[in-house]
Amino acid sequence: MNTTTRISTAERLGRSFGRGWRAYVRGERRASNWLVSKGVPAAGATALVWMVKLVALGVLLYTTFWLAMLLVCVMVVAWTARNADLGEELPEPEWRNGPAGFGLYTYDGFRIDPHVEDD
Structure with a gap:
């Protein structure tokens, strides 16, 4: 019997996600500290970081909406083509x-x- 414990794929993915999240938070904190060092008030730097997050979320939702609309249109066209009697002789x-x-x-x-x- 092997005494070495192996981590599961789920745990490995969780650790990778956690490392990525910590890197993101460090980068956000670094950007906020850089803004403060340039003379922006701390509250203003925090607000600016949040505005960037909200704009990114808005762009993501906008893109997702149009992709969903495209998918719905493709489904409607496919449904129409399936139910059309084009091959009726x-x-x-x-x-x-x-x-x-x-x-x-x-x-x-x-x-x-x-x-x-x-x-």
């Missing part, structure tokens, strides 16, 4: 008695076989 001619006697008639009543009027 006219009925085949059939042999029957009609106004010009027994013969081959189309769906709208015209005789299409060669026939002799004297019959």
Whole structure:
């Protein structure tokens, strides 16, 4: 039996996500401190960082909305194409008695076989 414990994929992904989040927070704090060092008040730097976050969220939601609308349009077109009778062909001619006697008639009543009027 192996005594070395192995971490699961979920734990590995969680740790990677945590490292990424900590790096993001450090970068945000560094940007805020840089703004303060340039003379922006601390409250103003915090507000500016939040405004950037909100603008990024707005752009993300705007893009997501239009992608969702595109997906809905594609689904409507696919549904319409599936339910359309584009491949519907006219009925085949059939042999029957009609106004010009027994013969081959189309769906709208015209005789299409060669026939002799004297019959």
